[in-house]
Amino acid sequence: xxxxxxxxxxxxxxxxxxxxxxxxxxxxxxxxxxxxxxxxxxxxxxxxxxxxxxxxxxxxxxxxxxxxxxxxxxxxxxxxxxxxxxxxxxxxxxxxxxxxxxxxxxxxxxxxxxxxxxxxxxxxxxxxxxxxxxxxxxxxxxxxxxxxxxxxxxxxxxxxxx
Amino acid sequence: xxxxxxxxxxxxxxxxxxxxxxxxxxxxxxxxxxxxxxxxxxxxxxxxxxxxxxxxxxxxxxxxxxxxxxxxxxxxxxxxxxxxxxxxxxxxxxxxxxxxxxxxxxxxxxxxxxxxxxxx
Numbered sequence: 001x002x003x004x005x006x007x008x009x010x011x012x013x014x015x016x017x018x019x020x021x022x023x024x025x026x027x028x029x030x031x032x033x034x035x036x037x038x039x040x041x042x043x044x045x046x047x048x049x050x051x052x053x054x055x056x057x058x059x060x061x062x063x064x065x066x067x068x069x070x071x072x073x074x075x076x077x078x079x080x081x082x083x084x085x086x087x088x089x090x091x092x093x094x095x096x097x098x099x100x101x102x103x104x105x106x107x108x109x110x111x112x113x114x115x116x117x118x119x120x121x122x123x124x125x126x127x128x129x130x131x132x133x134x135x136x137x138x139x140x141x142x143x144x145x146x147x148x149x150x151x152x153x154x155x156x157x158x159x160x161x162x
Numbered sequence: 163x164x165x166x167x168x169x170x171x172x173x174x175x176x177x178x179x180x181x182x183x184x185x186x187x188x189x190x191x192x193x194x195x196x197x198x199x200x201x202x203x204x205x206x207x208x209x210x211x212x213x214x215x216x217x218x219x220x221x222x223x224x225x226x227x228x229x230x231x232x233x234x235x236x237x238x239x240x241x242x243x244x245x246x247x248x249x250x251x252x253x254x255x256x257x258x259x260x261x262x263x264x265x266x267x268x269x270x271x272x273x274x275x276x277x278x279x280x281x282x
Contacts, residue, residue: 004266006259013185015258019266023273031269041268125269127262 013131020124025115028123029086032056032113052100056083062091063100075100081110089113180247183227188212189220193243196230202238 007016021028031037035054043049043066051064062078075096082090094108110130118124184190188210195201195209207217221241224230228247232239 004263006262008259015262017262017266019269021270021273027273031272037272040272041265044264129258 014128016126016128018124018126020118020122022122024121025086025117025123028115028125032089033085056080056085056089058083063096065100073098077102087115179227180229183224183229186220186223188217189224189229192217192220192224192241193229196241197243197245200240200242202235202240203232204238206241 004017004019031041033056035051038051039049042064047066047068049064049066051062053061053063055062058080060080062080063075065073065075067073075098076093077096077100078091078093080089080091082088090113091111092108093111095103097103112128114126116124184193192206195206203218203221204214206221207214210217221230221232225232228244230241231244232241
């Protein structure tokens with residue numbers, strides 16, 4: 001059973017997602033540490049992510065791309081700014097061109113991931129995203145909207161099928 | 163680039179203006195005050211340790227972003243909040259929330275999948 005809370009603050013342009021999993025902290029850490037597992041959740045099923053370089057050490061650049069239904073492949077990068085397995089991870093997440101070179105005109109999001117052991121077992125994961133600016137947040141949503149729209153359409157299909 | 167279709171094409175620049183307007187703490191406070199009750203610009207100006215002109219400027223920025231509306235009542239300029247514009251700003255966060263809800267649901271799926279569970 002996954003419990004999740006989301007806190008949003010327009011004023012400081014941050015969003016914090018907290019999720020609780022039954023799996024222990026080492027197992028949960030693998031969601032980030034194992035690129036094959038990361039690929040299974042970072043992008044939605046119709047926009048899967050492929051991680052190319054994946055080394056979670058400080059200063060390292062992780063590169064990935066996503067593959068859209070039309071064959072389009074937007075590229076992205078992470079810069080690891082802090083890591084303490086299996087407790088925490090801090091990354092900058094940005095966009096890249098088709099060669100994986102960082103695009104300086106696109107917004108960068110700071111992501112802070114904190115894993116803690118829950119009393120009685122399981123793991124709490126808190127992910128705090130800080131957007132560079134309101135405009136950046138806006139741009140990111142415009143790029144990520146596809147998922148929301150698809151989900152909304154899927155729900156509509158389900159209702160129509162009843 | 164995929165844009166929010168829900169509110170039609172003009173929604174994106176409008177939201178951008180709204181977010182920019184709400185990035186300032188004084189302007190956020192003004193919105194909070196006029197959400198509760200309509201206020202004159204001069205009554206608002208008395209609330210803050212700044213000049214009338216400075217408060218008037220904040221009100222103008224909020225009005226341009228359509229977060230508030232201004233109308234004349236005798237010699238007074240009255241200000242009230244525009245709830246619809248504020249809802250649109252919230253929509254931006256709702257869209258991001260949807261993306262992360264999808265991610266967390268997939269994380270949970272992986273963690274309970276027996277075939278991946280034995281890898282660790």
